[in-house]
Amino acid sequence: MMKESMHIQVDNNHFYGTAVEILGQMRGLQFDPTEYPDDETYLWQLQANYIRFVGKECPIPKGDLETQAVAMFRRLEGIGALRFLEDADEIQ
DSSP states (O other): OOOOOEEEEETTEEEEEOHHHHHHHHHHTSSSGGGSOSHHHHHHHHHHHHHHHHSSOOOOOSSOHHHHHHHHHHHHHHTTSOEEEOSGGGOO
16 A cells, blocks of 8 residues: 555544554653554554444554554544645645
């Protein structure tokens, strides 16, 4: 899979990079980043939070972490938890 750079907005925070890079940036902003020792465990936490919040399963495709992170971000976008931004005109 080709790793594409993206721009994601969560509340007033903006994240740039590949999905894995953004996952790491988001993990680093946690109150206690050591609670999630790596990006994979943070992804699982996002998935668990989604299931608790939405009350539905949140299947993540098999594959590399990049593929899984993109899928998780798309699910979060679907419930309004984040936005994918295409260019500077969309920044609020």
